[in-house]
Amino acid sequence: MNIQNNSNNFDCIIIGAGAAGLFAAYSAGTRGKKVLVVDHANKIGKKILMSGGGRCNFTNYYIEHDRYLSKNPHFFKSALAQFTQWNLLDLVTEHGLEHYEKELGQLFCQHKSSDFLDFLKALIQPLDVEIRTSTSVTKIQKNKLFNLTLSVNDKTYSTSSSSLIVATGGLSIPTMGATGFGYEVAKQFGHPLLPTRAGLVPFTWNNKDKERLSALSGTAIPSVISIHNQSFSHQILFTHRGLSGPAVLQISNYWNEGESLDIDFLPEHRLSQWLADQSSQKSLGTVLKLLWPNKFVQIWFDQFDLTMQVAQLSNAQLHELDQMVHHWVFKPGGTEGYRTAEVTLGGVDCDEVSSKTLESKKQANLYFVGEVLDVTGHLGGFNFQWAFSSGFVAGQNC
Known part of the structure; x- marks a missing residue:
């Protein structure tokens, strides 16, 4: 895993260095893809670090379809079947991440949330994946390639790739860097949006x-x-x-x-x-x-x-x-609104996204994963599992 090198041509660019984006990078990287992950925040995985009371409830033993909400109630089934909680647990066990079941199948890190972020970094480390933080996407154009204009410290430069994965999350917890940028990308490429509101909120x-x-x-x-x-x-x-x-x-x-x-x-x-x-x-x-x-x-x-x-x-x-x-x-x-909400309900309409690959039906080689989509899980590790499953599937197909 490289941080901030000078190469500007990639097989896949991922916008968002949260759970879904990092796992998409891992998935694409295992296929030999050269991957760039960009995030406007100064650190990766901020919501991972603050989740689960500081111990990161990263999945659940009982991933069931009735624990998810979407206007399209069948959309999320394929991704969850392609990369299950058991697949994730195999990786967790292989890398020696200590964890425990708290209650109701909820799996937490034994010590602290940063252990899970370290686990994700370890997955990415041997792959051709570059991460650029404090980097904003100011423009996206599509000809034969996706051409992105990036901004760092008021300086702009361009980079390009054949595939683009939008893993920007929703609007919840803006102090962690949440924005509606992913929705703007979706609109740019003709995707309908469903009304958003705060979920898992007091x-x-x-x-x-x-x-x-x-x-x-x-x-x-x-x-x-x-x-x-x-x-x-x-x-x-x-x-x-x-x-x-x-x-x-x-x-x-x-x-x-x-x-x-x-x-x-x-x-x-x-x-x-x-x-x-x-x-x-x-x-x-x-x-x-x-x-x-x-x-x-x-x-x-x-x-x-x-x-x-x-x-x-x-x-x-x-x-x-x-x-x-x-x-x-x-x-x-x-x-209490997005200020304390754990998730965002609504978002990119799943009807215009392939359930099997997470690719846009409106624009080839454009993918949406994680919370930016109209898929919301219950409390208890279900949203993280959706992030990992959807990220994995997009990474396998980009």
């Missing part, structure tokens, strides 16, 4: 709930959150700004502005029945604190006299408690 409070519930910041409750026949079970985290945690991030992919969600804070029991099984002489507050943190009980049930005995609860009050706990209707004020 919700913000509406004004009514913020006044009452922001004091619960830092409280995490095992819950089930539901909308549109989709449900996710995991911790929900109350924050100063709204709701976060794994279940919230998952359901955000299915939520549209103005919609309400249904939340069950006690999915393992029916509260009214559970109360009936407790000592009727104990106070309501005492028994509720067996289920939830004190702060949650004090704030969530503030309309009840927590000193009253369980035996004093009327049927109407028991029903009200059940509704408050098992069917809380939450209407978000919105989401």
Whole structure:
């Protein structure tokens, strides 16, 4: 792997040095291709380094099709079959990358995310792959070759290749360098775009709930959150700004502005029945604190006299408690947007891209991979696997 040499003619140029771009470089390089990877950021793999709480959740044992969202629900199947999680794990094992399963098939680096980036660098190292960072693409022209004008420190130069792979990612986390450049390239070559929005993102409070519930910041409750026949079970985290945690991030992919969600804070029991099984002489507050943190009980049930005995609860009050706990209707004020979103929903319409090769149907030798496409995975390593699978396939065909 060479950094910043002076050669300007390549078999393949890849725009974007994230997970998809680096893996596309590896895949093309193994075929003897001379590859250039360019990225406007000053370092490669920035989102890899910050992912998974610093340990990079790089794939999942259970890569299943229902864990992906796309207007074309069959598009991603071919790439995921051509390069599977098991293929990735073979490489990981071969290179001695220590990893572990955290939960639900999620695979993390044993130590730190930079170990995974080092693994990708090791894959690329022996190949004819050059990486140029702090390099912006200012113009793309296509005659017989793709001719790119690159800019470094206000100086421009040209380079060319027979194939171009767009691995620019989406709009999520702009502080990591995310831009809409890949969408501009797609439009340049006549590709339709689907509306984009933030995915795997926390919700913000509406004004009514913020006044009452922001004091619960830092409280995490095992819950089930539901909308549109989709449900996710995991911790929900109350924050100063709204709701976060794994279940919230998952359901955000299915939520549209103005919609309400249904939340069950006690999915393992029916509260009214559970109360009936407790000592009727104990106070309501005492028994509720067996289920939830004190702060949650004090704030969530503030309309009840927590000193009253369980035996004093009327049927109407028991029903009200059940509704408050098992069917809380939450209407978000919105989401935290691309600032904290882990992915971008929407993007390049997959109908105009070959599912088998990732090549554009509108322009020969132009490929789109990773998050720039309208393919979004669930939380838990699914988006990284899509990046690796799509990058691999494009690299095998460019």
